[in-house]
Amino acid sequence: xxxxxxxxxxxxxxxxxxxxxxxxxxxxxxxxxxxxxxxxxxxxxxxxxxxxxxxxxxxxxxxxxxxxxxxxxxxxxxxxxxxxxxxxxxxxxxxxxxxxxxxxxxxxxxxxxxxxxxxxxxxxxxxxxxxxxxxxxxxxxxxxxxxxxxxxxxxxxxxxxxxxxxxxxxxxxxxxxxxxxxxxxxxxxxxxxxxxxxxxxxxxxxxxxxxxxxxxxxxxxxxxxxxxxxxxxxxxxxxxxxxxxxxxxxx
Numbered sequence: 001x002x003x004x005x006x007x008x009x010x011x012x013x014x015x016x017x018x019x020x021x022x023x024x025x026x027x028x029x030x031x032x033x034x035x036x037x038x039x040x041x042x043x044x045x046x047x048x049x050x051x052x053x054x055x056x057x058x059x060x061x062x063x064x065x066x067x068x069x070x071x072x073x074x075x076x077x078x079x080x081x082x083x084x085x086x087x088x089x090x091x092x093x094x095x096x097x098x099x100x101x102x103x104x105x106x107x108x109x110x111x112x113x114x115x116x117x118x119x120x121x122x123x124x125x126x127x128x129x130x131x132x133x134x135x136x137x138x139x140x141x142x143x144x145x146x147x148x149x150x151x152x153x154x155x156x157x158x159x160x161x162x163x164x165x166x167x168x169x170x171x172x173x174x175x176x177x178x179x180x181x182x183x184x185x186x187x188x189x190x191x192x193x194x195x196x197x198x199x200x201x202x203x204x205x206x207x208x209x210x211x212x213x214x215x216x217x218x219x220x221x222x223x224x225x226x227x228x229x230x231x232x233x234x235x236x237x238x239x240x241x242x243x244x245x246x247x248x249x250x251x
Contacts, residue, residue: 003053004232005087007074009033009062009124010094012041014191015141018224019091020044024051026232031077031087033060033070033094056081062094062120063112067127074128088136089231090128092121092163095141097193099152110155117159122166135178137231140167142242144187148250160185164242171240180239182230187246189218213248222247 006023010016011032020030021044030048034041034057041057048055056077060070078084096116098109125138132138142164145157164183171181188208190199198204198217209216226245229235 002084004028004089005031005078005082005084006089006091006231007031007033007087007128008091008093009060010035012037012044012057014193015186015189015220015223015227016091016093017044018220019093019227020048020055020224021051022221022224022228023089023232024048024053024055026228027053028089028228028232029053029082030055031074031082032057035059035061035094054081060094062116063096064115065120067120067123070124071127071131074131078131086131086133088133090125090132090136090138091227091231092124092138092140094120095193097153098156100155101152102154105155113155113159117156118162118166121163125170129174129179132174132177132179137180137182138170138174139227139230140164140170140181140183142167142183142185144185144244144246144249146185147244167242168240175239180236182238182240183242184223184226184230185242185244185246186223187212187218187244187249189220189223191220208249211250212246213251216247218245218247 006028008016008020011020012034020032024030045055045057058073140163142160145153146160167181167183174181188198205217
């Protein structure tokens with residue numbers, strides 16, 4: 001039986017790592033990208049392979065990385081490691097956070113958020129779409145902050161709002177190939193994202209928990225399980241949708 005293959009950007013840590021492990025437990029093989037830490041990427045690869053599926057980790061910088069060169073490296077990896085020329089699932093996960101008011105946001109910060117959260121997912125999906133197998137899926141990652149508001153995240157949330165619009169257009173354009181396109185919007189998660197504030201700041205953690213229906217901050221495992229469910233959990237008739245996993249934050 002030919003196993004499915006998922007390409008996950010930013011798979012060496014946080015939500016991307018959790019998604020990779022959950023998909024691997026479901027029997028999906030993984031190609032992940034990493035930016036800075038080859039050691040963390042190698043450890044994630046070992047954890048995936050320990051679950052009985054093949055894995056590869058490729059370097060890629062979501063802030064201005066050479067997409068054409070990455071596509072060539074991906075082609076070599078697909079053929080050399082997996083014996084295929086296509087993959088099934090694309091997860092546009094890599095990201096970073098900037099905390100600043102509208103008045104305090106520098107143009108360079110705005111440009112950085114645009115490149116990482118909108119331009120690269122757009123161009124990467126555009127470039128790699130011929131290699132996504134028919135019947136496959138694309139998953140963009142947005143944020144609950146595109147629905148509810150917290151001070152200091154206007155620029156970040158605006159980019160994620162654009163990602164949600166992109167999701168609907170991509171679903172329409174890729175639909176004739178049977179490729180589903182959806183968008184996952186996490187709430188506040190206890191990771192090192194944005195300097196680890198939600199994870200490490202006890203006051204912020206408690207404040208978020210109080211505004212969340214399920215009474216706690218989210219964990220990476222909550223989102224990894226959601227990624228696996230959306231891609232490989234039998235939701236084959238869902239496309240063009242925004243799915244929020246926030247525990248009911250900001251209702």
